Amino acid sequence: LVSRKWRVRPTVLDLGDGVLIGEGSLTLAAGPCSIESEKQMELIMQHLVDNDVRIMRGGVFKPRSSPYAFRGLGMEGLKDFHRMARARGIKIVTEVMQVSQVEEMHDYVDVFQVGARNTQNFNLLDALGGVDKPVMIKRGISGTIEELLSSAEYVFSGGNEKLILCERGIRTFETASRNTLDLNAVPILKEKTHLPVIVDPSHGIGIREYVSTMALAGVMAGADGIIYEAHEKPEEAASDGAQTLNFAESARLIRNLRKVYALR
Ligand code: PEP
């Protein structure tokens, strides 16, 4: 069902208020790895509004490798996130980690993110197949392109056709970067499926200095959008600071992404 053989016309998702995801527009989503405070959200939302970015990312349920790391503000944080975003015309993409969260988060998100550690959580995918909200599925840490498409097939066949695929880097033998952003996946996915394809260069390379370069390369490779981490003070971020852009870097990237997209 997610194949181009089944549907030739590219899928375009409408988040409302003129925010579209898919062929014909460049989708930009930025924000912190983790939602940390109201003050932080205020600063980041202002940065997005100033740069005409309509979608904010930010986790309130965080899958952390260490149980001692910051694990997010939970539902209280999400409710604040939602209230502040609505007041500013911003849409929200945030990670859902388990089936029990789908219902409680539902009214407060615009796009459910399925994280790389949950790409093959088939119960979660089944549950998301039953909701009427877009779902962005990240490629598994060691997942193949075919496995990503199969995960999308779970949600689609469950009745939810509002899907976005995200290439976020995979684990390889290479240790010079956090992950290996597989830009090959972009043209391959665009050819195989009618779904929008987004690139996450922050997790893809994991090194702030190179995030912008890989974001631009992602757009040139044919991505429908970019999702990246930005924070008012990356050095002080609760998670993933080393791959997070500050506002000056983020503003420059946004300008360059729009230029590169226009050249395609
Ligand atoms: C994130 O977006 O902050 C995140 C945890 O992503 P991933 O699942 O790709 O590691």
Ligand code: MN
């Ligand atoms: Mn992160």
